[in-house]
Amino acid sequence: MKDLAVRLAALDPDAGAALRVIAYFDRLTEGRAGLQAIVRGAAVLAGCPARLADDGRRIQLRVQPDGTDATARPPDPSWMSAAVADGAVLWLERPGPPGPVEAMILERASGAARAVLERTRRLAPPTDPASVELTLDGTAPEAQRLAAAARLGLEPTDPVRAIALADGAALLLPGSADGDPSVGAGSPGPSTGPAWIGAALPANDGRHGAALPANDGRHGAALPANDGRHGVVLPANDERHGVVLPGADGRHADPRQRAGIGPAGPVAALPASYAAARTALRFTAEGTEQDPGPRVVHADRLGGLILLADAAGPGTEPVPDVRALDRAAASAPWALATLDAVAEAVSLRAAATALRLHHSTLQERLTHTRRLLDWDIREPQGRLRLQVALALRRLHRNPPQ
Numbered sequence: 081m082k083d084l085a086v087r088l089a090a091l092d093p094d095a096g097a098a099l100r101v102i103a104y105f106d107r108l109t110e111g112r113a114g115l116q117a118i119v120r121g122a123a124v125l126a127g128c129p130a131r132l133a134d135d136g137r138r139i140q141l142r143v144q145p146d147g148t149d150a151t152a153r154p155p156d157p158s159w160m161s162a163a164v165a166d167g168a169v170l171w172l173e174r175p176g177p178p179g180p181v182e183a184m185i186l187e188r189a190s191g192a193a194r195a196v197l198e199r200t201r202r203l204a205p206p207t208d209p210a211s212v213e214l215t216l217d218g219t220a221p222e223a224q225r226l227a228a229a230a231r232l233g234l235e236p237t238d239p240v241r242a243i244a245l246a247d248g249a250a251l252l253l254p255g256s257a258d259g260d261p262s263v264g265a266g267s268p269g270p271s272t273g274p275a276w277i278g279a280a281l282p283a284n285d286g287r288h289g290a291a292l293p294a295n296d297g298r299h300g301a302a303l304p305a306n307d308g309r310h311g312v313v314l315p316a317n318d319e320r321h322g323v324v325l326p327g328a329d330g331r332h333a334d335p336r337q338r339a340g341i342g343p344a345g346p347v348a349a350l351p352a353s354y355a356a357a358r359t360a361l362r363f364t365a366e367g368t369e370q371d372p373g374p375r376v377v378h379a380d381r382l383g384g385l386i387l388l389a390d391a392a393g394p395g396t397e398p399v400p401d402v403r404a405l406d407r408a409a410a411s412a413p414w415a416l417a418t419l420d421a422v423a424e425a426v427s428l429r430a431a432a433t434a435l436r437l438h439h440s441t442l443q444e445r446l447t448h449t450r451r452l453l454d455w456d457i458r459e460p461q462g463r464l465r466l467q468v469a470l471a472l473r474r475l476h477r478n479p480p481q
Contacts, residue, residue, distance in 0.1 A: 098184040101125055105188035115196050119143045119170075122189040126172045126182055131155070132193055134168035162186035165194045216242060216250060218351030229347040239344045242354035244361045246338035248481065250354060253341075338364040343380040356380075359389045362478040363471060369413055372420035373474060385471055392475035401453075401469035402476060408452045415452075418445050422457055423467045 104125065108118055115132055123130035123143040131142035133155065143149055155161075158175040160182055170190045172182055214220055214228035226236055232252070234240060243251040340361030342353030356379035363382065365373030379386065392398075398406075408415040418435060422442075425431035432442040446458060456462045 097181045101181065101184045101188055105192045109192045109195060112199075113192070113196075115139065115141055115193055116143070118189055118192045118196065120147050122170065122172065122185050123147070126174065126185050129173040130189070131171045131173070132164065132168065133171065134164070134166070134197070136167050137197070139168070160186060162190040164190045165197050168193070168197065212250065212252060215252070215347065215350050216354045218355070222348055225350070226347060229350075234347050236347050238347060240347060240350065240353075241344040242342040242350055242357045244340040244342070244354065244357040244481065246361065246364070252350070338366070338375045339377075340364060341376065341378045343378075353379075356386075358481050359386060362389055362475050362480065364478065365474055369417045370409060371474075371477065372417045373470065385468075388468070388471055389475055389480075392472045394476075394479040396476075398476055399469075399472060401465060402473045404453045405469055405473050408449050411452055412445075412448065414445065415449055418442070419449060419457065419466060420470060422446070423463060423470055428458065 104121060105118070108121060119130050119132050119141045120143045123145050124147060127145050129142060129144050131140070133140055141149075155169075155171050156173070156175065160172040160174055160176070160178040162170050164170050170186060170193060172178070172186065174182070178186060211228040211231045215225050215232070215234075217225065229236070229238075229240075234252075234254070238254060240252055240254045243253055245251065338361060340357040340359065340363070342355075342357035342360070345353060360377040360379040360382065363377045363385070364375055365371045367373065367375045405416065405419070408419065418431075421431040421434050422428065425434055428442060428446075429439055432439045435442065437445075450456055453466075455465055457466045
């Protein structure tokens with residue numbers, strides 16, 4: 081193909097360029113590339129920004145000729161464009177009728193994008209806050225909950241998990257039912273969940289949520305909220321892509337939003353998933369120096385720690401170890417972040433690297449905290465004691481919703 085393109089280019093530059101376009105998008109299609117790669121290829125080959133707009137699936141992708149993402153502005157009707165599928169449109173941001181090369185780019189890129197959408201996407205389900213609330217209500221009859229899920233586009237056997245956000249929002253996230261979470265810092269590799277992983281359905285107050293489909297059958301879409309700037313990103317299984325969850329007003333979401341993720345299961349199990357998600361939310365932290373820790377916690381990764389939730393709350397007295405952590409926090413602004421890093425890292429050197437400290441500086445800090453805690457966190461038993469104390473502290477700071 082490359083030799084033929086070179087020969088054609090010598091005879092007819094446009095024909096040679098068109099042949100290279102065909103070969104380029106054929107390679108993307110054979111490699112099952114995602115929408116981002118397809119739109120990026122169109123922009124690079126055309127030498128102008130390209131975008132894919134699909135209101136039905138709430139997709140807005142825009143890439144500049146240098147391959148970088150860019151904030152989208154409303155499309156100009158004078159730009160070159162081609163229909164993709166179900167109202168989706170591929171744009172080349174250049175006015176006027178397309179030339180032979182641009183026409184070939186639009187044809188091949190739209191065909192490649194259509195193949196991705198047909199393979200991996202459903203139309204976003206309609207916004208129906210009452211249905212979401214009903215699917216999570218364990219007191220409602222199962223038949224009513226299944227009917228509400230059907231209105232949201234969910235089949236009874238579809239694996240789906242509930243998400244509880246710190247602002248009180250509730251979301252549904254279709255995902256794998258085999259214990260491999262569809263979002264969160266999981267083990268690398270593609271998810272075994274359904275191709276429409278990444279859809280965040282509306283919550284139960286009529287304000288939260290939006291249907292956000294994923295980029296392909298594997299990764300969650302790192303899509304902005306409705307104002308194009310704000311969104312809560314939960315990393316996906318490959319630790320690069322993520323799912324953006326909207327905030328309380330459907331537009332502005334705090335990028336540091338805390339979230340508890342319930343286990344995946346059939347639709348009938350959603351009330352239990354939501355209860356577990358609310359419990360997992362209590363184990364989250366703000367991720368600051370005074371409240372270090374994970375902002376996203378999966379209930380099915382807590383193991384036996386989840387039993388602590390019943391033992392610590394607003395009506396219980398903190399155990400001495402939690403009070404010791406508070407004393408450490410009052411003694412130095414770095415104390416809690418240092419202790420959290422030591423509790424989570426595989427070694428002290430790894431903790432020093434995470435904190436961007438010299439190993440000797442970390443040792444000096446641990447000597448300081450040792451006097452306040454009254455136990456040595458460098459020993460295995462002391463490290464376990466620290467982990468439990470940090471978990472209890474978060475539970476005291478996050479009462480049940």
